[in-house]
Amino acid sequence: MSPRIKTLRKVLNPPIIKGFKPYGPDTEKINSLPVYLLFEEYEALRLCDYDKSNHHKASVMMGISRPTFTRIYASALQKIAIAFVEGRQIAIEGGKVYFDSDWYECVQCNCNFNNPERDKKIETCPLCGSKKISNFIFDNASESPDVKHCNDKCICPSCMYELEHKYGKPCNQEICPKCGHLMKRKGTPNC
């Protein structure tokens, strides 16, 4: 059986350097193979030891569970220790990560967009080309209520009770108020 797919880890701040090199008189003779420190391990180290967050807070920021975070952090320390003791280079690369992007809003066409390429600065709206854009901070509570409905229904597969579908809440997390069964979306196969 193949192992479970790793969830994407969120990296807020990518490193400003690509790695480290040892120096000293004997660096030529020793093992020159670099130690590969993954981006997620770098981020774990940054959150934990530079920002001084605890493992729980840091795991939430990376979008992973607390035990997973602790494993990544332990692996980061192990790799750094190997590099220090054996005098090897550290290369920061790889890992199952994504670099979180910021949101912008355009005043002219009333749209929100993000910038997936961090190194390029966005100056114009990708839709209307207007320069009237500003940073936008997402706050779920402030979203306009008029888009929060659709005409779909959740249905209980055991007693056929129907409920108005709540926008953004998966039907299979909805519990039937009559019989306590988990609901499904109306119109999908088998219901």
Added chain:
Amino acid sequence: MKVAITSTGNSLESFIDQRFGRCVYFVIYDTESKGVEYIPNPNIDAEEGAGPASVQLVASKNASKIISGEFGIKIKSLLDSLKIQMIMLKEPEKRIKEIIEMLNQNN
């Protein structure tokens, strides 16, 4: 560059679909050749995972931007790792034709 727009129908007169994963059609617009392609969304009736499946469909068409009303919670991490830009246009009354015009004026 290709832009994916979520649509409620397969014509230029259709409106933008406010949902991403469960939209009716994807309109793939090529800004260079001005070509338009309509792809019916196979994930409308998916019980779950409609969003990630739609991301795969759009990514397989090499689109670098997606215009839709709103995106689900599983989408952003996937699109950020694929470097696809999301544009949220919360105007259900916009027609596909009007959005394409906006894109043409921009370039």
